[in-house]
Amino acid sequence: MSVHERKQRERAARERLIVATARELAEQQGWDAVTTRRLAERIEYSQPVLYSHFRGKREIIGAVALEGAAEMAVALRAATSAADGPRERVAALARGYLHFAERNPAVYDALFQLDGGLAYAQEDTPEPLKDAFAALLECLGEVAGDGVHPGLFTEVFWASLHGIATLSRAGRLPPQDTEQRVELLVDRLAVL
Amino acid sequence: MSVHERKQRERAARERLIVATARELAEQQGWDAVTTRRLAERIEYSQPVLYSHFRGKREIIGAVALEGAAEMAVALRAATSAADGPRERVAALARGYLHFAERNPAVYDALFQLDGGLAYAQEDTPEPLKDAFAALLECLGEVAGDGVHPGLFTEVFWASLHGIATLSRAGRLPPQDTEQRVELLVDRLAVL
DNA sequence: CTTGATTGTCTAGCGATGCTAGGATCGAAT
DNA sequence: ATTCGATCCTAGCATCGCTAGACAATCAAG
Numbered sequence: 115m116s117v118h119e120r121k122q123r124e125r126a127a128r129e130r131l132i133v134a135t136a137r138e139l140a141e142q143q144g145w146d147a148v149t150t151r152r153l154a155e156r157i158e159y160s161q162p163v164l165y166s167h168f169r170g171k172r173e174i175i176g177a178v179a180l181e182g183a184a185e186m187a188v189a190l191r192a193a194t195s196a197a198d199g200p201r202e203r204v205a206a207l208a209r210g211y212l213h214f215a216e217r218n219p220a221v222y223d224a225l226f227q228l229d230g231g232l233a234y235a236q237e238d239t240p241e242p243l244k245d246a247f248a249a250l251l252e253c254l255g256e257v258a259g260d261g262v263h264p265g266l267f268t269e270v271f272w273a274s275l276h277g278i279a280t281l282s283r284a285g286r287l288p289p290q291d292t293e294q295r296v297e298l299l300v301d302r303l304a305v306l
Numbered sequence: 307m308s309v310h311e312r313k314q315r316e317r318a319a320r321e322r323l324i325v326a327t328a329r330e331l332a333e334q335q336g337w338d339a340v341t342t343r344r345l346a347e348r349i350e351y352s353q354p355v356l357y358s359h360f361r362g363k364r365e366i367i368g369a370v371a372l373e374g375a376a377e378m379a380v381a382l383r384a385a386t387s388a389a390d391g392p393r394e395r396v397a398a399l400a401r402g403y404l405h406f407a408e409r410n411p412a413v414y415d416a417l418f419q420l421d422g423g424l425a426y427a428q429e430d431t432p433e434p435l436k437d438a439f440a441a442l443l444e445c446l447g448e449v450a451g452d453g454v455h456p457g458l459f460t461e462v463f464w465a466s467l468h469g470i471a472t473l474s475r476a477g478r479l480p481p482q483d484t485e486q487r488v489e490l491l492v493d494r495l496a497v498l
Numbered sequence: 499c500t501t502g503a504t505t506g507t508c509t510a511g512c513g514a515t516g517c518t519a520g521g522a523t524c525g526a527a528t
Numbered sequence: 529a530t531t532c533g534a535t536c537c538t539a540g541c542a543t544c545g546c547t548a549g550a551c552a553a554t555c556a557a558g
Contacts, residue, residue, distance in 0.1 A: 161518095
């Protein structure tokens with residue numbers, strides 16, 4: 115039976131290779147450049163192999179999104195843990211979030227802009243997504259203010275960060291002044 | 307020379323028909339369904355006719371976006387003009403914005419999600435886009451608070467609304483509680 | 499009025515996309 | 529050694545955005 119297990123290991127490794135390659139390609143040349151042909155060529159297999167791992171391109175995007183969500187949760191917790199006091203902690207969270215979005219645009223797109231076929235804000239939402247939101251909640255819950263539901267507050271704060279991240283990257287907002295926007299957001303939204 | 311003028315009128319009418327049809331199709335079945343073939347069939351011309359009016363699909367999206375920006379500016383001014391006092395005015399603006407995004411998802415996508423080849427936040431930004439931002443600024447400028455640049459404040463408030471609008475529609479936020487999010491945003495961000 | 503040129507439109511086709519059917523090949527088990 | 533099942537690839541489908549070249553209608557000049 116060990117032969118079978120080895121094959122399963124190799125198969126799992128190939129699946130990771132597909133996801134990693136898709137992500138790499140997307141970060142290098144954008145998601146439009148991630149075609150099934152190019153992806154297949156890079157992993158040195160034929161196209162149909164992709165479809166033996168994933169239902170289609172959507173699921174590949176979804177896999178990148180899950181990977182990214184886990185990394186984002188780590189990044190956010192790392193950013194907040196180094197800060198002193200609620201004010202600085204929230205500011206660090208906001209900067210960390212925007213920094214992550216800026217440094218990993220393809221992953222961010224897979225998470226929040228593209229359709230990866232994932233369920234959000236539901237019971238069957240994948241664990242990494244729930245955990246990324248939890249990382250936000252851990253920091254933001256304590257500054258929601260009296261009478262305001264921590265979850266709702268986190269949603270609003272997150273939405274604001276998301277708006278700044280996407281509008282900035284799409285050229286809808288002037289690229290400078292990011293720090294001032296963060297300051298404004300933190301000082302006004304958070305109850306310290 | 308009148309013959310020539312008539313032809314120009316007819317040509318302009320056909321261009322409006324293209325934009326209106328693209329928008330209609332996008333609202334009905336989403337932008338993915340707006341293919342050059344389908345669009346050409348609906349206006350009862352062949353594909354190449356589209357390319358005698360627009361450089362490509364991108365420019366058609368851009369045309370829909372400009373049309374939408376003008377409508378959005380009107381909608382926002384209508385919403386704010388009916389409200390009494392700064393607090394209610396800002397809340398009405400926020401509700402009007404989210405309402406517009408919800409009721410015209412395809413137009414909203416053309417404006418802020420898709421690439422319509424338009425310049426944003428620059429000198430050569432088309433007038434309708436500037437005016438839509440101006441409509442926001444007119445209302446939000448007076449609640450920016452002391453020492454905060456009205457333009458910057460408007461950008462942040464707008465980004466927050468944009469985040470709520472996009473995340474809600476993509477199913478990333480629970481669909482209910484919109485009103486509570488608006489209240490929170492207005493009460494915290496605006497200085498009354 | 500006839501001719502030639504210009505304008506307008508269409509048919510047909512290019513390269514590329516996501517995805518799939520069917521056959522070939524290879525290894526494990528009898 | 530032979531069967532059988534899993535694995536993988538070649539080839540192809542329908543569709544996409546976009547364009548070249550043929551054709552017809554229209555206009556200006558002789």
